[in-house]
Amino acid sequence: MLFPKKKIDSCNYNSYVSPVKSILEYCPELKSRGDRPLKLTFKDQLNALLYFHLYEHESGRELIQELSENEFARQCIAPDGGISRSSFSEAINNRGLEQLQFIFKELVKKAGSILPNEFSELGELIAIDGSLIDACLSMYWADYRKGSKKAKGHFGFSINQGIPTHVYLTDGNGAERPFVSTILSPGQTGVMDRGYQCHDDFDLLQEEGKSFVCRIKELTTRTVLEKYHTSDDDFVFYDAKVLLGTHGVNQTKNPVRVVEYEVDDKKYYVATDRFDLSAHQVAEVYKLRWSIESFFKWWKKSLKVYHLIARSEYGLMVQMLAGLISYLLMAIYCHEEYGEKVTIKRIRELRTDIFNELCAGENSPSARKKVSKTKRNKKKKRKRSYAKT
Incomplete structure (x- = not known):
């Protein structure tokens, strides 16, 4: 697991999240704003968000249910003692943005050193474009039109390596041109519509x-x-x-x-x-430049980024960064495991491999012994309860 907790293990999941592990060692610490310790640490928050995107959950409610009912998610993704929907929502909308921005920037560098550099004869090419995000009417900050709310993500996308490099968030009417100079570095070429x-x-x-x-x-x-x-x-x-x-x-x-x-x-x-x-x-x-349009298609359809689990501008940026980090991890994983660009086919294979590993672990002699012991204890408990009645 990203942060090994208990008995269940998956080599494939470990391989998928491994590029983040070394970055976390020098990531800014997320501290509680009061005397009480955090119910959901940043590591727990990141774990849950990566799991949300890897398994294409439709909503925060579905994710919370999965963290309490799915054995793998409960043992290895959820924090000790579980997490309520309200606590998760509070964390997403108020905490972790600085840490996610740091991890995203560092992971872009790491992916850049791992992924092949295509079209090098054309220079370092960065596609720049914006994409609208459907919002709900309660998201008052996401101005767009009367009776319609939308936010807008402004992206830089490395054409050479097929990965997002920058993201900024505004309301749906936010101007796109001011972000060009910020996204580009000297020597790079911005490719724009x-x-x-x-x-x-x-x-x-x-x-x-x-x-x-x-x-x-x-x-x-x-x-x-x-x-x-x-x-x-x-x-x-x-x-x-x-x-x-x-x-x-x-x-x-x-x-x-x-x-x-x-x-x-x-x-x-x-x-x-x-x-x-x-x-x-x-x-x-x-x-x-079409490569950034292909990325947007993946972003909207495959990563479920637009199934909102946050309503605030802060929370939406947290969700977007988690989605971009997931995409970078997928790009690295597909390259190292298959020598290919990221595809939904390979990600589905990853999910299947994780499931098969867990099933194999549950059917091992030690796992069967543990299950048998648990059943015996439950049977004894029922007998004692019956005797009292």
Whole structure:
């Protein structure tokens, strides 16, 4: 188990959570705010959240029931003495955020050192996008529209290694562009859809030593400084160094490159400061942006992150970070065990392997002996109770 407690053991579960163990040794300590000790320590909280995502629970109520009725969960995931739904809810909505942020950042580094670096010839590519999260009307902070509440997650996603690297949370109307510079580090290339087009931001990123490949609107004004050769029979039909925008209004101070191409009768207009790439490579980089959409699909469907177990902004961020940590653990596990990217098929195999190990343990001679002893004690207790009556 992540934090071995009692008799039940699973090599597969240990292997799955092992990357977190060394990080916990220097993780900031979660302390009680009063004199009473915590009913649910941070380790217990993390254990429960990882279990919630691994087994795709539908709600916090289902998780609490599982922690009290499932032998594996009760023995190895739940805290000693169990945990009530109210205590769990209080912990999720008020505690553990600092520790989860620390573990997420450290696990991103660890995954980065383990997972293969694809597309290295294109540089370090970070897809940036936002995703709406359905909220309930009681989540007053999640402003979106009248009669509708939504939050928004803002993500950075490493295209090279297929893992999330950053997450920020706002209400559903939160602007996405301000997070670009925060997500990117010098030398990285942000890959973005046209909602991120901002000429001032393009200048700022270049000044900070950060690059971008961003789809732009077809009718964007441009002043051509130099036009590059393209073939008539090529899917790339335009390549030029330009200044974007209208002079004196919103024109870029620094030249950018615009590459235009057509795929399946659909035209794309992409701006970038990457003059070191060929036009075909620029088109390929933008195509790779789809990896973050695939991640969102997994995030929404497979990890059940949007089955809310928290209502506060704090609690939702706790749940999101736990989901991202689970995804990183799955990515590392699938790579080390199968040499593959994370898939729901492999995660289901992991759950089956854990179940089979536990069944084997329960059918071992020592386990059968323990069960027989328990049955004898219960039988004696019933006889004594019957004798008294």
